[in-house]
Amino acid sequence: MEDLKINFFRKLNSMSEIEYMEHFITYLISPVITGIKPSSTITLSNSTKNIYEIWNLYGEKFLNKFGLESLVLKKFPEGAVILIYNRKVLEQHIFINENKEFLCELGYGKDLTLKDCLLCLKHKFEQVSFPHESGIFLGIPINDVKGFINNRNCLLCGYWKVYDDCEKAKEIFKLYDKSKEIILTNILKGENLELMIKSISNIYTDQLRYIS
Numbered sequence: 001m002e003d004l005k006i007n008f009f010r011k012l013n014s015m016s017e018i019e020y021m022e023h024f025i026t027y028l029i030s031p032v033i034t035g036i037k038p039s040s041t042i043t044l045s046n047s048t049k050n051i052y053e054i055w056n057l058y059g060e061k062f063l064n065k066f067g068l069e070s071l072v073l074k075k076f077p078e079g080a081v082i083l084i085y086n087r088k089v090l091e092q093h094i095f096i097n098e099n100k101e102f103l104c105e106l107g108y109g110k111d112l113t114l115k116d117c118l119l120c121l122k123h124k125f126e127q128v129s130f131p132h133e134s135g136i137f138l139g140i141p142i143n144d145v146k147g148f149i150n151n152r153n154c155l156l157c158g159y160w161k162v163y164d165d166c167e168k169a170k171e172i173f174k175l176y177d178k179s180k181e182i183i184l185t186n187i188l189k190g191e192n193l194e195l196m197i198k199s200i201s202n203i204y205t206d207q208l209r210y211i212s
Contacts, residue, residue: 004188007188008027017049017051017054020049022058026193028042030179031175031176032085034200035086036139039086042082046079068085069084070085074122087114090114091114102136102142135160138160141164144163156170159172
């Protein structure tokens, strides 16, 4: 995987600004594309290939081709923190009873729509650097989100800090790695980005259900 990453970033540096933006974001949100995560947060800064400026011009159109959406959570002088999400998957996830009740306890309200929840999350991002409940939106198991908030000793540290059910987390981490690997491999082969994304869209959804 490390060799793939090195070669990928070498290839990125030879791309035009638009190609750079599209390929880099595809890599960052790979688990969302393959159906493992409901959403991902990314930070874009103009310090690298004017990526935030290019994103503002072409990013939304790029995502819409694949049924994904975005929300700017926080802006800073040269960039922003952006949530990229699959509306259907995110809606299903945050309205699981235990997730919904947890968000209600944190001030999200009882009968909020997805849009309301996202706007509330955006408001919280404006107050703190990274609200703890963001983990719910990112697909992190609620027991791990609560464990982090309560400052418990974690059992495993991977794509997130794990406080409960390490074996399940390890299997999900493997799917994260597989998602990145399949995207890196196809990009390095020179595959058409749009066709590649469509071909791997939600390919690991069933495996995630099996793990759960």
